[in-house]
Amino acid sequence: MEIPERDGDGYLIDSSNWTPEIARGMAEADGVDLDDVKWQQILKAREYYEEHAVVPPIRKFSKYLGENQKEMFKLWMTGPMKPITKYGGLPKPTGCV
Numbered sequence: 001m002e003i004p005e006r007d008g009d010g011y012l013i014d015s016s017n018w019t020p021e022i023a024r025g026m027a028e029a030d031g032v033d034l035d036d037v038k039w040q041q042i043l044k045a046r047e048y049y050e051e052h053a054v055v056p057p058i059r060k061f062s063k064y065l066g067e068n069q070k071e072m073f074k075l076w077m078t079g080p081m082k083p084i085t086k087y088g089g090l091p092k093p094t095g096c097v
Helices: 020-030 036-052 058-065 069-076 081-087
Strands: none
Touching: 020 081, 036 058, 036 069, 036 081, 058 069, 058 081
16 A cells, blocks of 8 residues: 655645544554554544544643543553644644643
């Protein structure tokens, strides 16, 4: 599979190119395993973005999911909003993530 052009941070240049297959290909190319829990978080972030037209901060997103914020950090081993938005084909998060 050919992955569409990405910027220096690994985000799609054109988010309209996003598909689940592209997301999984991007993660594989980055050495990230998208298990079912991570995938559900990505899909929920896309749902949130469609409803609110904004990428939520991690506090708001963890409440939206009903999940513990610290557990999300452990799961992603980093600030979770960056990989969630990157593999979700969403805009880069702003502020503290």
